[in-house]
Amino acid sequence: MIDSHCHIDLYKNPSEIVSGIVSRGMFVVSVTTTPLAWRGTHALASKSKSIVTALGMHPQLVASRAADIEQFEHYLPQTNWVGEIGLDGTPDYVDSMPTQIDVFRRILKASRQAGGRIHSIHSRAATRLVMDILRNEADIGVPILHWFSGTQRELNEAIDLGCWFSVGEPMLRSRKGWELTQKMPLSRILTESDGPFVQKQGQPARPWDVESAEKLLSGMWSETHDITRNRLASNLRRLREKFIQTDVQW
Numbered sequence: 001m002i003d004s005h006c007h008i009d010l011y012k013n014p015s016e017i018v019s020g021i022v023s024r025g026m027f028v029v030s031v032t033t034t035p036l037a038w039r040g041t042h043a044l045a046s047k048s049k050s051i052v053t054a055l056g057m058h059p060q061l062v063a064s065r066a067a068d069i070e071q072f073e074h075y076l077p078q079t080n081w082v083g084e085i086g087l088d089g090t091p092d093y094v095d096s097m098p099t100q101i102d103v104f105r106r107i108l109k110a111s112r113q114a115g116g117r118i119h120s121i122h123s124r125a126a127t128r129l130v131m132d133i134l135r136n137e138a139d140i141g142v143p144i145l146h147w148f149s150g151t152q153r154e155l156n157e158a159i160d161l162g163c164w165f166s167v168g169e170p171m172l173r174s175r176k177g178w179e180l181t182q183k184m185p186l187s188r189i190l191t192e193s194d195g196p197f198v199q200k201q202g203q204p205a206r207p208w209d210v211e212s213a214e215k216l217l218s219g220m221w222s223e224t225h226d227i228t229r230n231r232l233a234s235n236l237r238r239l240r241e242k243f244i245q246t247d248v249q250w
């Protein structure tokens with residue numbers, strides 16, 4: 001199983017989550033929300049061969065922490081994975097949009113200069129802006145749009161731009177999310193939990209809860225759960241082949 005967007009460092013007991021991942025043989029992208037969390041979060045997974053730590057600067061935190069971009073640039077050579085980054089245009093965060101845009105652009109520029117990275121990108125209420133910036137920033141590596149919530153038209157643009165998509169259970173259980181996912185190329189989809197922010201039965205969703213998303217996708221694609229799981233694993237393999245020198249085995 002694959003969880004391509006999980007905040008392991010934000011669970012009450014991260015080492016329990018790491019053990020659960022390892023015992024199930026999962027592959028997990030452990031995203032962070034600030035470069036200041038990079039070292040500690042990376043250390044959490046240091047013994048695991050199937051957890052990669054992504055360097056992040058969450059758009060909801062950028063308003064007060066734009067200067068952390070220097071730390072971001074400092075740590076970037078240490079990882080092939082970047083996230084969570086992006087833009088958030090919801091009312092609580094829209095005031096910081098100019099700063100968010102500056103920081104997002106600077107991150108993508110750093111990725112390009114470093115030879116390209118795999119990015120987990122947040123675009124809530126800002127799909128249009130994210131698309132416009134991605135279109136103008138070539139050779140950044142791979143953008144994965146996490147929990148995409150734009151229009152069908154924006155989805156088509158994202159597909160043309162070479163974006164990948166990470167989808168989770170709450171997205172697949174909403175009508176809009178389901179219909180968007182139906183239009184995504186099967187070869188560019190990965191599963192995600194977005195735990196612990198997402199709740200499942202009153203508890204923070206855990207990485208292995210992506211099994212529910214796999215089952216929903218297998219229903220969407222009218223194939224067995226095994227075939228869907230293999231398809232997702234081969235998607236991940238193809239994604240990582242772009243970064244042969246990558247950090248872990250899975």
Ligand code: MN
Nearest residue numbers: 005084194197
């Ligand atoms: Mn997230």
